[in-house]
Amino acid sequence: MTNKEKAKAYWKENIRYVLILLTIWFLVSYGAGILFKTELNTIKIAGFKLGFWFAQQGSMYVFVILIFVYVHLMNKLDKKYGYDS
Amino acid sequence: MVMIRSLILESIGVQTWTYILVGVSFALYIGIAIWSRANSTKEFYVAGGGVSPWANGMATAADWMSAASFIGMAGIISFAGYDGAVYLMGWTGGYVLLALLLAPYLRKFGKFTVPDFIGDRYYSNKARIVAVLCALLVSFTYVAGQMQGVGIVFSRFLEVDYNTGVIIGMFIVLFYAVLGGMKGITYTQVAQYCVLIFAFMVPAIFISLQMTGNPVPQLGFGSELSDGSGTFLLDKLDGLSTELGFDEYTVGSKSLIDVFAITLALMVGTAGLPHVIVRFFTVKRVKDARKSAGIALLLIVILYSTAPAVAAFARTNLIETVSNKPYADVPQWFKKWENTGLISFTDKNNDGLITYVKDESVNELVVNRDIMVLANPEIAKLPNWVVALVAAGGLAAALSTAAGLLLVISSSVSHDLIKKVFNPKISEKGELIAARLSAVGAVCVAGYFGINPPDFVAAVVALAFGLAAASFFPAIVLGIFYKRMNKEGAIAGMVVGILIMLWYIVKFKFGWLDDTIPNKSEWWFGISPEGFGSIAMILNFIVAITVMKFTKDPPEHVQEIVENIRIPSNAGNAIEH
Numbered sequence: 126m127t128n129k130e131k132a133k134a135y136w137k138e139n140i141r142y143v144l145i146l147l148t149i150w151f152l153v154s155y156g157a158g159i160l161f162k163t164e165l166n167t168i169k170i171a172g173f174k175l176g177f178w179f180a181q182q183g184s185m186y187v188f189v190i191l192i193f194v195y196v197h198l199m200n201k202l203d204k205k206y207g208y209d210s
Numbered sequence: 211m212v213m214i215r216s217l218i219l220e221s222i223g224v225q226t227w228t229y230i231l232v233g234v235s236f237a238l239y240i241g242i243a244i245w246s247r248a249n250s251t252k253e254f255y256v257a258g259g260g261v262s263p264w265a266n267g268m269a270t271a272a273d274w275m276s277a278a279s280f281i282g283m284a285g286i287i288s289f290a291g292y293d294g295a296v297y298l299m300g301w302t303g304g305y306v307l308l309a310l311l312l313a314p315y316l317r318k319f320g321k322f323t324v325p326d327f328i329g330d331r332y333y334s335n336k337a338r339i340v341a342v343l344c345a346l347l348v349s350f351t352y353v354a355g356q357m358q359g360v361g362i363v364f365s366r367f368l369e370v371d372y373n374t375g376v377i378i379g380m381f382i383v384l385f386y387a388v389l390g391g392m393k394g395i396t397y398t399q400v401a402q403y404c405v406l407i408f409a410f411m412v413p414a415i416f417i418s419l420q421m422t423g424n425p426v427p428q429l430g431f432g433s434e435l436s437d438g439s440g441t442f443l444l445d446k447l448d449g450l451s452t453e454l455g456f457d458e459y460t461v462g463s464k465s466l467i468d469v470f471a472i473t474l475a476l477m478v479g480t481a482g483l484p485h486v487i488v489r490f491f492t493v494k495r496v497k498d499a500r501k502s503a504g505i506a507l508l509l510i511v512i513l514y515s516t517a518p519a520v521a522a523f524a525r526t527n528l529i530e531t532v533s534n535k536p537y538a539d540v541p542q543w544f545k546k547w548e549n550t551g552l553i554s555f556t557d558k559n560n561d562g563l564i565t566y567v568k569d570e571s572v573n574e575l576v577v578n579r580d581i582m583v584l585a586n587p588e589i590a591k592l593p594n595w596v597v598a599l600v601a602a603g604g605l606a607a608a609l610s611t612a613a614g615l616l617l618v619i620s621s622s623v624s625h626d627l628i629k630k631v632f633n634p635k636i637s638e639k640g641e642l643i644a645a646r647l648s649a650v651g652a653v654c655v656a657g658y659f660g661i662n663p664p665d666f667v668a669a670v671v672a673l674a675f676g677l678a679a680a681s682f683f684p685a686i687v688l689g690i691f692y693k694r695m696n697k698e699g700a701i702a703g704m705v706v707g708i709l710i711m712l713w714y715i716v717k718f719k720f721g722w723l724d725d726t727i728p729n730k731s732e733w734w735f736g737i738s739p740e741g742f743g744s745i746a747m748i749l750n751f752i753v754a755i756t757v758m759k760f761t762k763d764p765p766e767h768v769q770e771i772v773e774n775i776r777i778p779s780n781a782g783n784a785i786e787h
Contacts, residue, residue: 136776143310150306154299159470162292166460172432172442177460180295181287181518182428185302185511192309192504199314199778200497208779209497 135206142198146191154184227598228367235405235602236382239609242401243386243394251641254391255322255621261396261492267505269399270489272406272606273614274301274510276352277359280406280607283514284586285579287521288528291451292462294521296469296740300476302507302514307481307683309503313490315690317499318775322491323618324484324682325626331689332697333768335631340704342626344681345484345618350655352485352674353615357660359608366550366584367601373661379609380657387613387620388649392492395613402606407513409603413587413596414516417523420590427519447522450529455568459525471741478747479675482683485614488621496778524582527589532575533566540564543588552578552585616656620648673715676743680707684750693772695754698761703754711746715739 126134157165162176169175173182203209248254261269279301287294319327324345329338357376364375386394418430422443435443447459457463464472480486489506490499531541537555547553554576555564566575584604587597624644629636636644681704688695688703719739721727730738737745763769 132773132777139776146310147306150303154303154473155470158295158299159466159473170432171429172434172444174444174460177292177295177444178432180292181298182515184299185515188302188306189504189508189511191306192500192507195310196497196500196504199500203497203778208777 131206135202135208138202139199142195142202146195150188150191153179153187158184222594224367224594224597225369227595228601231595231598231602232368232605235401235606238401239382239386239398242397243390246390246393246397248389248391248393248642251625251638251645252322253393254642254645255617255625256488256491257391257393257396259320259492260494263493263498263502264505265396265400266489266493266498266502267509268403269396269492270486270502270506271509272399272403272610273395273489274486274506274611275403275406275513275607276611277356277362277604277608279513279517280410281359281362281580281583281604284517284520284524285582287518288525288582289579290462291457291459293464293469294518295462296464296472296476298514298518300473301480302511303473303477304480305503305507305510307477308486308490309500309507311687311690312481312487313499313503314496314778315775316487316686317490317493318496318778319771320491322488322625323621324487324686325622326630327689328682328685328700329626329630331768331771332685332700333765334697334701337685337697337701337704338626338630340701341682341685342622344677344704344708345622345626348483348674348677349485349615349618349622350659351677352483353612353619353652353656354659354663356608356612356615357656358663360605360612361660362580363601363604363608367598376657376660379605379612379660380653383609383613383616384650384653387616387653388646391645391649392488392617395610395617396492398613399610402610403509405606406603406610407509409599409606410513411516412599413590413592414520414523416592416596417527417586417590418519421523421526427516427523431519431522443522443526447526450526450533454529454533454566459522465736467736468738468741471735471737471744473741475679475741475743475747476675478683479677479679479743482678482681482686483674484622484678484682485611485618487682487686488618489614520586521582524586524589527586528577528582529566531589532564534563536562537564538562541589543585546588547581547585552581612656616649616652619652620645623648623651673719676711676715676739676746677708679743680704680711680746680750684747684754688751688754690772690775692755693769694758694763696758696761696764699754699756699758702757703750706753707746707750710749711743714742714746718742 157176158180162180165176165179166174252258283297286297316327321327325338325341328341329335357379360379361372361376364370364378365372386398414427415425418427419425421436422430422433423436424430424433431443433443435441435446444460451457451459493499493502537557544553556574558574564575565572567573584600587600624641628644629641684707685700685704688700717723718728718733
């Protein structure tokens with residue numbers, strides 16, 4: 126692989142990770158916390174209605190996890206392409 | 211021994227405790243500033259580029275969490291219920307965008323400021339100047355609010371005159387921002403994070419234990435009340451709210467589309483705020499930029515996930531303490547905060563009881579939302595030192611954010627304007643002096659706005675986030691992910707984005723274009739000025755791409771810059787700390 130091809134392949138894999146993670150980002154916040162909160166509010170876990178919980182708690186926890194998953198995936202990807210110097 | 215100690219602890223009043231805690235924390239900040247003086251422009255602008263991911267994460271968290279997050283947010287949620295989620299999701303979700311779309315690439319780019327990136331990527335000093343103007347506008351609006359926060363904390367807790375409070379705050383910030391630049395700011399922010407998170411969590415844990423028996427506030431507000439009734443706290447709060455005519459707490463009252471738009475505008479605005487972005491220029495490697503975004507968000511979420519719990523506890527406590535109780539029997543804190551004007555009571559029906567309901571013609575109690583954090587420890591009868599801790603925490607939050615903003619302002623002037631536009635031949639030493647002088651100038655302007663708050667401070671959230679969303683975010687994202695984006699497109703997008711955002715705020719928030727503020731029914735798509743940043747951002751994207759289609763491609767060397775920033779290795783030298 127030439128340097129240019131390598132950079133292109135690396136970029137493509139990176140974009141794929143970003144798209145997958147941003148889809149989850151969208152689903153937990155705009156999906157569970159906003160668009161579908163009324164439906165989810167019919168489900169109750171302890172004192173929390175589920176839609177309310179996603180809006181005020183759950184989505185934030187998922188955000189943190191998403192970034193650390195991305196850090197992990199990208200560190201692996203950097204190694205694979207030898208960009209980890 | 212223990213008894214004597216607790217006797218001594220109790221005999222020290224709130225006032226004395228506040229002086230002790232605020233004094234000790236200020237001495238700490240000054241000590242750090244002297245230890246971490248900046249000797250070069252690189253140290254002044256980006257702390258030499260050698261900050262560790264953890265230190266940068268803590269500094270970013272303190273930089274980010276302002277007086278509004280610390281003092282205001284729990285109170286806002288307290289009164290808005292579910293709707294408060296726009297701030298929780300909006301001000302945290304933006305970090306996902308930062309970590310995935312901006313921070314690593316800007317670190318690789320490796321310059322000092324956001325206008326640096328815009329100016330180089332769009333090979334144009336016009337683009338650079340537009341970016342500088344946006345950065346100044348956003349940062350000045352934001353910093354005025356911080357200085358106000360400092361004044362409020364001083365005047366309420368230390369019974370110091372409001373203006374004196376602002377001036378004391380100015381001197382402290384001036385000292386470490388001018389001396390240490392980004393390096394001084396970074397390490398004071400690390401200390402400020404520790405102070406503010408401790409100050410926020412201690413009362414929250416106490417109150418959670420008191421009300422639900424659960425020491426973890428995040429779980430506590432989903433638990434049963436510890437009064438033996440077997441009712442869940444949130445159910446009780448929903449019941450109390452509807453009984454008094456308010457909206458059900460866990461449901462809220464904003465329209466779906468507005469909640470959606472505000473959340474989006476705040477997320478994108480967060481990712482586009484220059485004082486947050488610039489923090490990621492300070493770490494050593496690209497992978498450190500990603501990691502420290504994660505650490506920053508983790509540290510922010512500790513406070514942000516506690517705030518809605520505090521909100522629910524405080525709201526329940528408030529209603530139970532005052533609703534339908536005789537005014538003659540109100541607790542001491544009620545009187546104290548009545549003196550400051552944060553609570554006011556008018557006995558409209560002369561029955562001696564406090565009627566607290568939504569219906570304004572009958573309601574007798576007006577509560578300022580800031581009180582939910584400021585008076586919370588007193589409402590929950592916590593020890594004096596905890597009450598004082600809140601003052602030190604509020605000051606840490608306001609000062610750390612103010613310092614970060616002042617640095618953006620001073621580097622915009624000394625680096626982006628003086629060095630890059632007006633006097634490129636300026637020496638390293640001259641630029642460092644210019645940077646320090648601009649920091650002094652910026653503190654004075656901020657202090658002036660703090661003492662004479664302009665009308666627009668109330669609209670600060672809508673304005674600062676809306677402008678950041680409408681200008682920087684699209685320009686930077688397109689600059690990284692769209693190699694063909696050219697200067698014509700980027701400039702047109704930013705200009706259209708900012709102008710339409712300003713127009714919408716001026717029309718619907720200030721009401722300057724009509725005789726009064728227009729009715730909500732005239733909002734575009736039912737979207738409030740707070741949420742309009744999302745529409746302005748979309749317009750920026752559309753305009754930029756359309757204009758690009760009709761103008762010529764960026765030059766070869768710029769396309770190479772883009773290819774280069776996409777690869778994480780060789781991110782430039784850093785100065786070890």
